[in-house]
Amino acid sequence: MARSVFEIVGPIMIGPSSSHTAGMARIGLMAYRVLNMQPQSMHLDLSPKMKTTYSGHRSDAALFGGAIGFSESSEELKDVINIVQKMGVKTSVGFLPEGSPQNTAYLLMTDAEGVSHSITGTSVGGGSIIISAVDCVKISLAADEYHIIVWSKGKLPELEIPNTVKVQSGTREDGITVSSFSSIMKIDETLQKELETLKDLEKISVVMPVLTYGGTLPQCKKISSCEEVVKIAQESNLTISEIAIQYEMGRSGNSEEEIVELMKKQLKVIKESLKRGQEENKLLYGLASGKDGAKLMQAVNNGDTISGGIVPIAVAYALGVMEYNGSMGCIVAAPTAGSSGIVPGSMIAVQNEFGISDDKILNALFTASLMGVIIDEKGVSFSGSVGGCQGEIGVSSAITAAGLASVFTTDPVKIVHAMALCLKNLLGLVCDPIASPIEVPCIKRNAVGVANAFISADMALAGITSFIPPDEVIDALLDVEQRLPTELKSGTIGGLACTKTAKFVRACLQQ
Numbered sequence: 346m347a348r349s350v351f352e353i354v355g356p357i358m359i360g361p362s363s364s365h366t367a368g369m370a371r372i373g374l375m376a377y378r379v380l381n382m383q384p385q386s387m388h389l390d391l392s393p394k395m396k397t398t399y400s401g402h403r404s405d406a407a408l409f410g411g412a413i414g415f416s417e418s419s420e421e422l423k424d425v426i427n428i429v430q431k432m433g434v435k436t437s438v439g440f441l442p443e444g445s446p447q448n449t450a451y452l453l454m455t456d457a458e459g460v461s462h463s464i465t466g467t468s469v470g471g472g473s474i475i476i477s478a479v480d481c482v483k484i485s486l487a488a489d490e491y492h493i494i495v496w497s498k499g500k501l502p503e504l505e506i507p508n509t510v511k512v513q514s515g516t517r518e519d520g521i522t523v524s525s526f527s528s529i530m531k532i533d534e535t536l537q538k539e540l541e542t543l544k545d546l547e548k549i550s551v552v553m554p555v556l557t558y559g560g561t562l563p564q565c566k567k568i569s570s571c572e573e574v575v576k577i578a579q580e581s582n583l584t585i586s587e588i589a590i591q592y593e594m595g596r597s598g599n600s601e602e603e604i605v606e607l608m609k610k611q612l613k614v615i616k617e618s619l620k621r622g623q624e625e626n627k628l629l630y631g632l633a634s635g636k637d638g639a640k641l642m643q644a645v646n647n648g649d650t651i652s653g654g655i656v657p658i659a660v661a662y663a664l665g666v667m668e669y670n671g672s673m674g675c676i677v678a679a680p681t682a683g684s685s686g687i688v689p690g691s692m693i694a695v696q697n698e699f700g701i702s703d704d705k706i707l708n709a710l711f712t713a714s715l716m717g718v719i720i721d722e723k724g725v726s727f728s729g730s731v732g733g734c735q736g737e738i739g740v741s742s743a744i745t746a747a748g749l750a751s752v753f754t755t756d757p758v759k760i761v762h763a764m765a766l767c768l769k770n771l772l773g774l775v776c777d778p779i780a781s782p783i784e785v786p787c788i789k790r791n792a793v794g795v796a797n798a799f800i801s802a803d804m805a806l807a808g809i810t811s812f813i814p815p816d817e818v819i820d821a822l823l824d825v826e827q828r829l830p831t832e833l834k835s836g837t838i839g840g841l842a843c844t845k846t847a848k849f850v851r852a853c854l855q856q
């Protein structure tokens with residue numbers, strides 16, 4: 346599977362966390378569609394490391410919300426526990442055994458007749474997910490594909506399966522066989538009808554993709570390095586944003602118009618979140634004031650800032666978006682919710698200060714997103730709990746630098762070096778939230794992401810290059826991700842999270 350540009354600048358989601366809120370809502374929505382049942386009770390088991398974060402990230406609410414049909418951008422996620430209670434559905438939360446994979450959820454749903462089904466899924470960063478089991482039978486389901494899930498007694502008979510359909514099958518302890526038929530394209534109705542008339546059929550679910558921007562077509566041509574993108578740009582005379590659109594067309598089969606329309610939608614949400622961010626926001630846990638963005642903007646307006654004009658404005662916007670995210674506002678993850686202030690703050694500050702058209706900003710968003718696609722393709726995780734904050738604030742800052750540079754140059758070399766100069770500065774940045782919500786240090790850490798993006802874009806535009814080639818810088822990021830100790834990858838156990846103040850805050854929150 347190749348990453349969509351809309352998973353780099355996107356998804357549109359309710360805050361505060363892309364992995365632990367949006368990702369969990371998507372796992373829940375897969376459960377809703379795959380298990381296809383009216384639950385009377387839902388029991389959720391989460392990875393042990395999520396003990397300290399699930400409540401603040403609203404992971405349980407998001408997952409239960411998905412499981413009753415809400416998406417990651419549904420406003421209802423804010424009030425889901427009440428909604429579920431009013432429906433008479435009992436919920437409970439527990440934890441998977443120590444050593445279980447990170448960011449994983451096991452959801453068991455039981456209906457009024459006492460029939461139970463379960464799903465196991467993992468959030469892999471930036472809101473992306475994979476489903477790894479249905480009823481504890483190992484079946485891997487992608488959220489961007491069409492599926493038919495069949496529960497039957499005994500083995501399936503011989504069927505004529507189109508070669509575009511992948512089949513997986515396994516048997517539960519009670520002898521029921523669970524089979525999945527998956528395809529990037531809508532599955533032929535002939536197969537569906539044949540499955541519906543199986544003699545030993547117990548249950549069947551027809552599942553539409555959870556992701557709205559199309560799956561990865563088998564013929565998709567991946568773009569795996571900065572060197573490759575520069576070569577394509579130089580040989581074809583295309584800008585990086587044009588290459589990004591072509592890549593997305595080849596990946597999803599969507600038309601250029603559809604892809605540009607989707608990015609326009611992201612920009613609309615970006616602008617709305619920026620506006621809402623300048624109002625006073627009530628953060629989930631109140632660890633930040635909820636008005637720091639507005640406070641800094643006031644200082645700018647009063648002429649009280651010392652770091653020039655545009656950078657503090659961009660930082661004020663970024664802080665505001667992050668405060669809005671922290672109050673369960675609807676934002677665009679870029680690539681994650683914890684780093685969702687950097688792209689909007691920087692892009693819109695440049696747009697306003699230089700009087701730049703929406704079209705140019707859309708091109709900058711496409712450029713930034715293709716840089717993220719390349720970083721992902723090299724295996725970097727966008728989840729703080731897997732790779733540290735360098736994979737969130739670091740990556741967001743780097744793709745922003747490329748996007749900013751692209752507003753002022755079409756030279757692909759300058760654009761990829763803006764990304765590399767920026768990424769180098771944040772290698773090793775640890776993930777150390779002091780309590781579960783994405784508040785401290787996440788909100789204000791976006792400020793350094795913004796400032797770093799501006800100075801890196803400026804250096805690249807001036808013709809300064811990274812001594813270490815851009816692709817090797819990304820390799821270095823991956824190297825640090827693998828060497829970083831687990832204590833410094835979320836979980837409130839290292840860095841700022843183990844300061845006296847952080848411990849005190851956690852003790853107060855637990856009372």
Ligand code: SF4
Binds near residue numbers: 684730776
């Ligand atoms: S410290 Fe960084 S990586 Fe960790 S939760 Fe906050 S923003 Fe995300």
